Amino acid sequence: AQSVTQLDSHVSVSEGTPVLLRCNYSSSYSPSLFWYVQHPNKGLQLLLKYTSAATLVKGINGFEAEFKKSETSFHLTKPSAHMSDAAEYFCVVSEPGGYQKVTFGTGTKLQVIP
């Protein structure tokens, strides 16, 4: 069985400071991992994905995530927060196999303070 835990429900940062959104996963296989972003009253957009190639994954809008198998983590980072980054972020795990169950974390709301 697979699961994903987002360790913070809310994160608040000042504009221009680094962002760290934490995600731990559990999987019996070698999963694919994703981060999606949802801006207020909008749909979901893919930020980046890990699919067993490079462990450091670069995404859109300056976001990165590092896959650490030993820690079963896939934390999302950005060097410098922008006001437009204020949104809810979801870590997602998907296991391989004939029936592909996709599991979302409970989300982290990022607040950016001017």
Add this chain to the structure above:
Amino acid sequence: EAQVTQNPRYLITVTGKKLTVTCSQNMNHEYMSWYRQDPGLGLRQIYYSMNVEVTDKGDVPEGYKVSRKEKRNFPLILESPSPNQTSLYFCASKGGRTNEKLFFGSGTQLSVL
């Protein structure tokens, strides 16, 4: 344009009145799924389908039905809606491989009175 189309965007109904939320994709995707989004709970998978006539339960299937008679369509059916099914619903689709991203519909805000 590649897209997942959900209808309606907003729906208010009463307890027990059967309803269907439609979902259609134009990308020839094998995989389609339904999620509900509730504050503090993230998105929880209701049902998913790997292909025509192949469906499976997600984490919260109780009170919902789905069908996949055609590859492009994956309707969500609430036979007897209850107030605890008030939620924001998303349909999504993707290709058949695990590492492919999900394409989401715009969402359906359902209120059951």
